[in-house]
Amino acid sequence: MMGVRGVAVNQKDLAHKLRQAREKLGLSQEEVAQALGVSRESLAQWERGERLPPALHLQRLAWLYGLEEKSLFEGGEVRYRDGLSVLLPEGVSLSAKARLELQRWLEFLDAYAEFLKEEGEPLSPAPQGILRELRPLGGLLTDVRRASSEARKVRERLALGQDVIPDLRVLLDGLGILVYQASLGEGLASRGEQVPEGEGSPATIWGAFYRHPQLGFSVLVNVDSTPGRQVFTLAHELSHALYHSRLPGILCRREALPEEKEVETFANAWAAHFLVPGNALKERVGEWVGDPRKLSAEDALLLAHHFGVSYTLLLYRLLNERLITEDTFRAWSRISPRVLAQVLGLSQEPYHLPAPSFLGELGRFPPSVLRRVRRAVLEGRLSVSEAAGLLDVDSTTLQRKLLASAEEEAESKEALELAKELNFRTPGRRRKALEA
Structure with missing residues (x-):
């Protein structure tokens, strides 16, 4: 019969493929229906062959299951998309929500590559600029002992010195790494629960690194995590682009697969040193309190705000640099950063899970x-x-x-207030005569 997009559809075969694809991934009908925004009974009818899915829902099902949409209408077995197979090795279980968002990301990258082609812009999956200059021989570095020196090298190349890192999302974009944000679900760790992942349980995903065959490097960040966690994820993914360019992609999860552990351990160490350099941390501690033994949990929170990282990451860096003892680390880890922020008159927002309103936009x-x-x-x-x-x-x-106009109808209050203060010209200086 004629069905979706005017293609002849074997309804019974399509139903079998949809049911088989869902079951192979270990997803329940309830999970899939919720991810698509439809009732479970509608999904059940599609899988029984009683009704054909609308075109949009069929497309989303193909995304969700990691299939080439055309293969649903053709004879034989379904074909899986390359990008998803790269990011989801055998044995990795995801929620339906996370799987759908990963597919949307991959679909966008393909569509964006086509757009750039039509714009006449050159496409290259190979590393460019600093990403090419600093990549190690062979494109894979896992020696954690080199994490600190490599982080310092990148800071020097980017002229950052020991300064606080600017907006990492903008920084990566300037390096030619496309940063895509998606809602992948909070996961247990984001809520502060230390519950190990059981076999077959959905993974907590912080982000992903993917080497697109036409666009080059792209990373995905889970916005259902705290701002500090997102900053660390961006630095972690930057490490993959710099030192693991040989990998076609990797899904950064709370529990890495055995074959990924060395790569992930290096990326974690590099990100920590890149965000909070040891020398800069020691210098700040020396200026603020003098003797590290006088440090307090309040000082640690202020340092976290200074470097723009999470309170937890800052505690680990203090411990790594031997500025606090393990006993102090454990004691301060039990203190709520939200309470400390309130005590010090600082914003508590960095310690709350965000509620992004832009998703889907x-x-x-x-x-x-x-x-x-x-x-x-x-x-x-x-x-x-x-x-x-x-x-x-x-x-x-x-x-x-x-497409909104960037021109405001009236001058902002700030522009009016600062007009006199900022509307000046630096007077020219005469050149000094060179001494003989």
């Missing part, structure tokens, strides 16, 4: 993507509907957020 994409798409629409090379399809948003959202 434009906040998922890096600045470089939004800039290119906006320019292509404004210059008439891309229609609004084509741009909405590329970014997987509705046309109204696109018009309201991406």
Whole structure:
């Protein structure tokens, strides 16, 4: 019979493939239905062959199961997508929500590569610039003893010195690494529970690193984690781009697979040193309290805010640099950073799980993507509907957020207040005569 997109569909065969794909992944009908936003009974009817799924839902099912959509209509076995097979090795179990978001990310990368081709921009999966300069021979470094020196080398190459790292999302985007944000679920660790993953339980995913065959490096960050955790994830994924370019991709989970542990351990160590350099930490401690033995938990929280990292990461760095003892570390780990922040008059927001409102909209994409798409629409090379399809948003959202005029109707209050203070010119200086 004729079905989805005018393609002849063997309804019984399609139902069998959908049911088999779901069962192979160990997903329940309830999980899949919730991820798609449909009733479980609707999904059951599709799997029994009583009804055909609408085109949009069939597309999402293909994303969710990691299948090539065309193979659902063709004879023989279904074909799995390469990107998902790279990120999901045998034995890794994901929730339906996380699996769907991973597929959306991979679908976007493919569509964006096609957009750049049409724009006439060169595509290269090979590392460029600093990513090429600093990658180790063979593209794989796992020696944790080199993490500190390598982090220092990258800081020097980026002219960061011992300073606090700027917005990492913007920094990676400037290096040519596409950062995509997605809601992958909180997971146990994000709620502070120390419960080990059981066999077959959905993995807690912090992010992913993927070497796209046309775009090169892209990373995904789970926004259902605290801001501090997201910063660490970005630094962790940057380490993969710098030192593990030989890998086609890796899903960064709370429990790494045995074959991934060396790579993940190095990335963790490098990220910690990159975000909080040992010399800079010791210098701050010396300036603030003098003797490290006078450090308090309140000082640790202030240091965390200074470096823009989580309280937990800062405690580990203090311990790593032998500025506190293990007993002190354990004692301070039991203290709530939210309470300390309140005591010190600091924002408690960094210690709460965010409730992102942008999901399904434009906040998922890096600045470089939004800039290119906006320019292509404004210059008439891309229609609004084509741009909405590329970014997987509705046309109204696109018009309201991406294509909005950047010019305000009236000057802001700040601009008026600072007009006198900032509207000046530095007087020219005469050159000094060179001494003989």
